[in-house]
Amino acid sequence: MRSQSPTGRASLKALRIGPIEIGFPAVQAALSGYSDWPMRVIARRLGAPYTLCEVLLDRFVLDQKLHRANRRQLKVTDEEHPVGGQLMGADPAQFAPAALKLVDAGFDVVDINFGCPVKKVLGRCRGGFLLGQPRTALEIVARVREALPATVPVTLKMRRGIDDSTQSRDHFDEIFSGAFELGVAAITVHGRTVAQRYVGPSDWDILADIKRQAGERVVLGSGDLFSATACLEMIARTGVNGLSIARGAIGNPWIFGQVRDALAGRPVRWPTLFEQRDVLAEHFALSRETYGDQRSCALMRKFGIKYAQLHPLHAEVSRAFVAVKSPGEWHGVLARWYAEDAAGRAAESHGDLVECAPCDAPGADGSVAAA
Numbered sequence: 001m002r003s004q005s006p007t008g009r010a011s012l013k014a015l016r017i018g019p020i021e022i023g024f025p026a027v028q029a030a031l032s033g034y035s036d037w038p039m040r041v042i043a044r045r046l047g048a049p050y051t052l053c054e055v056l057l058d059r060f061v062l063d064q065k066l067h068r069a070n071r072r073q074l075k076v077t078d079e080e081h082p083v084g085g086q087l088m089g090a091d092p093a094q095f096a097p098a099a100l101k102l103v104d105a106g107f108d109v110v111d112i113n114f115g116c117p118v119k120k121v122l123g124r125c126r127g128g129f130l131l132g133q134p135r136t137a138l139e140i141v142a143r144v145r146e147a148l149p150a151t152v153p154v155t156l157k158m159r160r161g162i163d164d165s166t167q168s169r170d171h172f173d174e175i176f177s178g179a180f181e182l183g184v185a186a187i188t189v190h191g192r193t194v195a196q197r198y199v200g201p202s203d204w205d206i207l208a209d210i211k212r213q214a215g216e217r218v219v220l221g222s223g224d225l226f227s228a229t230a231c232l233e234m235i236a237r238t239g240v241n242g243l244s245i246a247r248g249a250i251g252n253p254w255i256f257g258q259v260r261d262a263l264a265g266r267p268v269r270w271p272t273l274f275e276q277r278d279v280l281a282e283h284f285a286l287s288r289e290t291y292g293d294q295r296s297c298a299l300m301r302k303f304g305i306k307y308a309q310l311h312p313l314h315a316e317v318s319r320a321f322v323a324v325k326s327p328g329e330w331h332g333v334l335a336r337w338y339a340e341d342a343a344g345r346a347a348e349s350h351g352d353l354v355e356c357a358p359c360d361a362p363g364a365d366g367s368v369a370a371a
């Protein structure tokens with residue numbers, strides 16, 4: 001799968017998910033509390049060829065009473081395609097109707113979450129819990145695949161197991177191979193176990209093993225893709241067909257362009273302060289359009305902190321974003337700290353820089369933090 005360019009650089013073939021041609025293989029991962037419509041649109045405009053909505057609970061998607069939250073979470077616009085919606089739940093019977101709702105809303109791909117390590121999610125037999133229940137997991141896959149037209153690919157998101165036991169690896173293999181037999185188009189594997197949550201590295205050697213065993217079947221790799229260099233390294237070490245960029249894209253949506261440059265052998269560029277200012281303003285405007293003044297300020301503070309990492313005076317700018325309470329104050333931060341153009345700071349994102357616990361249970365809007 002992996003090929004070498006004449007200069008010896010690792011390169012990837014175009015990514016395809018079932019009938020959908022994605023092309024460039026570095027995509028925006030599902031990120032609960034982050035990959036909402038504004039974040040996806042920004043990622044897309046800056047070069048992400050495919051983005052995934054944050055995970056949604058099947059019963060939330062089916063609940064007609066949550067009109068407003070529903071509309072926001074299920075918002076898909078023309079410029080986004082192809083875009084994936086992700087479902088999580090426990091009851092196989094609820095997945096198929098929820099998957100149909102995602103397709104009605106405009107999502108091109110339905111992704112099923114078998115990876116979330118959040119305690120309350122596991123306690124409710126969802127997400128990563130299902131990695132230990134191959135029969136139920138495969139029943140969910142079968143029901144969703146049967147319910148959707150062949151033109152809509154079904155994909156999975158899995159961690160590499162519940163833990164490091166042999167039984168966990170066997171369950172993983174059973175779900176992984178069984179799901180492909182049932183017709184899933186691609187599987188994204190996060191190289192951490194559920195027990196690991198976010199502690200310790202993503203195991204890329206196991207990802208390489210999984211890809212070797214998968215042969216021609218499409219596997220995307222996840223875990224520790226914090227920079228263009230890391231993306232190239234994952235390709236070279238694992239041979240995966242695609243890269244699912246998660247925390248590395250929060251506050252650095254330019255990462256998709258950086259990976260494109262790195263793959264083409266061009267030097268990686270960091271955005272200047274004016275480029276950062278324009279994207280910060282654009283992201284805020286999209287958020288405001290979606291959530292209104294108050295909620296957008298609360299939501300955008302956590303993005304601001306991450307964007308600030310690319311500013312030479314990152315600590316001060318980060319503090320300024322934390323204090324924002326109104327759209328006027330947001331624009332005030334831009335006017336003060338981004339008034340003059342200068343080179344941006346080359347700051348790779350790291351796991352520990354992410355505020356990843358806005359809640360540890362499904363939110364009122366059906367989203368789930370740190371899936």
Ligand SMILES: Cc1cc2nc3c(=O)[nH]c(=O)nc-3n(C[C@H](O)[C@H](O)[C@H](O)COP(=O)(O)O)c2cc1C
Nearest residue numbers: 029030031032055190223224225246247356370371
């Ligand atoms: C705040 C946060 C939210 C997440 N939400 C989701 C989600 O909704 N669906 C999902 O499949 N994975 C979710 N993940 C997992 C990521 O997609 C990814 O697999 C994981 O962060 C490993 O990649 P990284 O080390 O490059 O961040 C989430 C991770 C974080 C940190």
